[in-house]
Amino acid sequence: MKNVTVTMEDAVAEWARMEAARRNTSVSRLIGEMLAEKMRHDDAYERAMNEWLQRTSFHQSGGEPYPKRDETHAERLDRFR
Template sequence: MKNITVTMDDTVAEWVRVEAAKRGSSVSRLLGEWLAEKMRQEDAYAQAMREALGFESWGVSTGPYVPRETLFLR
């Protein structure tokens, strides 16, 4: 584990102290958990994006495309 220093506004520091106390946790542990969750979300998003960008189509159309006018009849 690494110790780091975090700088924040006084109002933010007070809020996070209260949130940590509500959860029976320390500010350090609470911030660590929040950042770990953020990291997992970012990793999952990046993985989904890689999979989406690597998606290959199921094939090429063998016929003409449907004209725009046909799709959007009024």
């Protein structure tokens, strides 16, 4: 493990102390856990985005222009007119 110094506003430090006490842990461990969770979340998001970007598109026009919104939803739009 690596020790680091963190600078934060007084109100943030007070909140961190109270939150750490509520969780029965230290401020250092609380911040470390929060950063680890953020890292896992960001990594999962990046993996999901890369998978989505690399997928084969299910919607291909075959060179034709895509239909306009009104054409696609004409049946629904007619109900409200």
